[in-house]
Amino acid sequence: MTDKIPVTVLTGYLGAGKTTLLNRILSEPHGKKYAVIVNEFGEVGIDNDLIVGADEEVFEMNNGCVCCTVRGDLIRIIDGLMKRKGKFDAIIVETTGLADPAPVAQTFFVDQDVSDRTRLDAVVTVADAKWLAERLKDAPEAKNQIAFADVIVLNKTDLVSADELADVESRIRAINPYARLHRTERAKIDIDEVLGRNAFDLDRIMALEPDFLEEGHHHHHDEDVQSVAVTLDGDVDPDRFLPWINDLAQREGPNILRSKGIVAFKGEPKRFVFQGVHMMLEGDLQRDWRPDEKRTSKIVVIGRDLDRPSIEKAFHACAA
Numbered sequence: 001m002t003d004k005i006p007v008t009v010l011t012g013y014l015g016a017g018k019t020t021l022l023n024r025i026l027s028e029p030h031g032k033k034y035a036v037i038v039n040e041f042g043e044v045g046i047d048n049d050l051i052v053g054a055d056e057e058v059f060e061m062n063n064g065c066v067c068c069t070v071r072g073d074l075i076r077i078i079d080g081l082m083k084r085k086g087k088f089d090a091i092i093v094e095t096t097g098l099a100d101p102a103p104v105a106q107t108f109f110v111d112q113d114v115s116d117r118t119r120l121d122a123v124v125t126v127a128d129a130k131w132l133a134e135r136l137k138d139a140p141e142a143k144n145q146i147a148f149a150d151v152i153v154l155n156k157t158d159l160v161s162a163d164e165l166a167d168v169e170s171r172i173r174a175i176n177p178y179a180r181l182h183r184t185e186r187a188k189i190d191i192d193e194v195l196g197r198n199a200f201d202l203d204r205i206m207a208l209e210p211d212f213l214e215e216g217h218h219h220h221h222d223e224d225v226q227s228v229a230v231t232l233d234g235d236v237d238p239d240r241f242l243p244w245i246n247d248l249a250q251r252e253g254p255n256i257l258r259s260k261g262i263v264a265f266k267g268e269p270k271r272f273v274f275q276g277v278h279m280m281l282e283g284d285l286q287r288d289w290r291p292d293e294k295r296t297s298k299i300v301v302i303g304r305d306l307d308r309p310s311i312e313k314a315f316h317a318c319a320a
């Protein structure tokens with residue numbers, strides 16, 4: 001068992017702070033080599049672009065959710081990684097915010113090749129202290145992610161009062177009394193609390209889902225949640241884009257579960273990156289566009305009842 005490569009499944013609802021946690025882990029002077037597998041919901045890869053690349057290799061799985069259509073991809077990527085055994089110490093799988101962690105975890109037990117060579121170390125769930133209580137009401141995935149967690153990182157504590165924090169913590173405890181729970185701001189946590197936990201407890205999961213080890217376990221996505229991805233070749237006018245995106249977040253905020261994008265502003269050598277959850281938006285200029293990189297702007301808005309044509313039209317109207 002000891003020579004099996006540990007796998008950490010990083011989950012948590014849209015915008016909770018998974019990539020923030022992942023970047024924190026990868027930026028630490030850990031002296032280890034991690035293989036990172038990211039899966040995102042949305043037709044264009046943005047997350048992959050936002051992971052701080054040091055030495056680790058990042059494998060992207062788009063076009064679907066890891067818990068359903070791309071599970072074959074996950075198995076293939078892991079098989080490929082295993083052929084290069086010895087080159088890395090651990091695998092981290094970041095799932096989409098809409099993934100049910102059960103089938104992802106199941107892969108590490110049911111697929112023979114994968115289970116021979118890897119072991120699921122822990123399911124780590126990042127929870128958004130501000131929005132989790134709402135999502136527990138309307139998003140079954142959010143609840144499953146908490147139920148399946150071995151470690152819970154209760155993030156964004158800066159956005160709530162002490163009472164709200166205690167309330168969300170008690171809601172989490174009602175679903176999962178077993179997981180280790182940490183309160184964090186910007187996912188600031190000791191790496192040892194997240195990786196190398198040896199915490200995944202199959203017995204507990206079997207009690208939760210007796211058919212966990214049976215194949216053909218299907219997860220139905222919340223069909224109401226859609227992803228609108230728009231790309232634009234060429235530069236964007238910040239004087240048009242910024243008021244528009246701010247206005248969209250204010251107007252459609254309750255319906256927008258997540259928004260993000262990488263935008264090329266006219267005359268600006270740096271990439272503008274914005275991130276949002278509901279009506280809260282943040283954005284800044286990050287690294288330079290590389291000489292070999294096409295200045296393509298891409299945005300993704302994930303939510304309910306979104307007006308796709310109007311978002312597409314409005315973004316294209318921001319072209320410089």
Ligand SMILES: Nc1nc2c(ncn2[C@@H]2O[C@H](COP(=O)(O)OP(=O)(O)OP(=O)(O)O)[C@@H](O)[C@H]2O)c(=O)[nH]1
Nearest residue numbers: 013014015016017018019020097156185186187275
């Ligand atoms: N105020 C505040 N914002 C945070 C905190 N942690 C992360 N954020 C912001 O929340 C947004 C979402 O963070 P991400 O790490 O991208 O979340 P994610 O879970 O990877 O999102 P998806 O992969 O799209 O589901 C970003 O704008 C972050 O900067 C926090 O503790 N406090």
